[in-house]
Amino acid sequence: MNVDQLYRNAVLGIAGNTQIKQLVQTRGWNLASRFVAGQTLQSAITATQQLERDGVHGILDLLGEMVANRQQSDACVREILEIFPAIATLSFPKYVSIKLSQLGLDISPELALENGRAILSAAKNVDCFVRIDMEDSPRVDKTLEVFRTLRTEFENVGLVLQSMLRRTEADMGGLSDLKPNLRIVKGAYLESASVAFTDKAAVDLQYRRLVYQSLEKGQHTAIASHDHTIIDDIKLFAERNNIPRERFEFQLLYGIRTALQKQLASEGYTVRAYIPYGKDWYAYFSRRIAERPSNALFVLRGMVQG
Ligand SMILES: Cc1cc2nc3c(=O)[nH]c(=O)nc-3n(C[C@H](O)[C@H](O)[C@H](O)COP(=O)(O)OP(=O)(O)OC[C@H]3O[C@@H](n4cnc5c(N)ncnc54)[C@H](O)[C@@H]3O)c2cc1C
Incomplete structure (x- = not known):
């Protein structure tokens, strides 16, 4: 398995966590609106x-x-x-x-x-x-x-x-x-x-x-x-x-x-x-983040600033 795959699996795995889901759902709409x-x-x-x-x-x-x-x-x-x-x-x-x-x-x-x-x-x-x-x-x-x-x-x-x-x-x-x-x-x-x-x-x-x-x-x-x-x-x-x-x-x-x-x-x-x-929008948004490491940085920055 290469680095791309490891990253993708890690993000999709983390996205299934209930606390992460709640956090992103309450604070992440501004970020999701780039894709939705x-x-x-x-x-x-x-x-x-x-x-x-x-x-x-x-x-x-x-x-x-x-x-x-x-x-x-x-x-x-x-x-x-x-x-x-x-x-x-x-x-x-x-x-x-x-x-x-x-x-x-x-x-x-x-x-x-x-x-x-x-x-x-x-x-x-x-x-x-x-x-x-x-x-x-x-x-x-x-x-x-x-x-x-x-x-x-x-x-x-x-x-x-x-x-x-x-x-x-x-x-x-x-x-x-x-x-x-x-x-x-x-x-x-x-x-x-x-x-x-x-x-x-x-x-x-x-x-x-x-x-x-x-x-x-x-x-x-x-x-x-x-x-x-x-x-x-x-x-x-x-x-x-x-x-x-x-x-x-x-x-x-x-x-x-x-x-x-x-x-x-x-x-x-x-x-x-x-x-x-x-x-x-949560599941769809998670899959877009999993496709590209720079998208995860964008989310992290957004959550910290938001
Ligand atoms: C119209 C459409 C319908 C789809 N329907 C389904 C479906 O029914 N079932 C399913 O499993 N998947 C579906 N997908 C998602 C698809 O399976 C891929 O996960 C997604 O398209 C990323 O792969 P890629 O072919 O674009 O190439 P990749 O090799 O992943 O990416 C190539 C380049 O595209 C850009 N890119 C790709 N993804 C992103 C992103 N999220 N953010 C920013 N840039 C990005 C980057 O520049 C990247 O270098 C669909 C995709 C499209 C475009």
């Missing part, structure tokens, strides 16, 4: 409209995950369903990300499926695409299963796959018959060496392989990374293999490498920023 558009749907819509001025589209993401009971999943689903009437008449491309654990996956996959159907129908009515995020490895099988059923019923749904997981190449092969719309990411969760590559170089290598394979299969592919060397390689790959620009796009996170987002858009690529909003 706001606590309301309206704040995310406003952020989307601002990005549109630079040619960057938005992906609305209601924060909150791993809900423990039916009451919480019902509340999450209600809040997600509020998005569609609110954006129905707005002129930007409509795109939402969801997590199946918000929809009750841990209670039962059938509940997540039923909620997924309600969300996809409401999204379809306003011409909105819905991306199912990928969560940690114990949830991958159930997520694939629910996605498979939803994809056979709906066109407006796509999935995320993570290059850090050893199983992903096989998972991607197993989805081919669905002609899936895939977002490829490196993976943001704490995983053990038995299921995940622990070396960053291996994760990056696998990332390129997955994107190239997905593009070669003719699947619409969202390249979700801030890694400019990977982005440059993929641009070159697409050019050399005559892959039309409508078949792929770049996706980045709100507040991260914003100049690169604008630059890619100005070069004529489709670019989307993932715009998280809501009160339940």
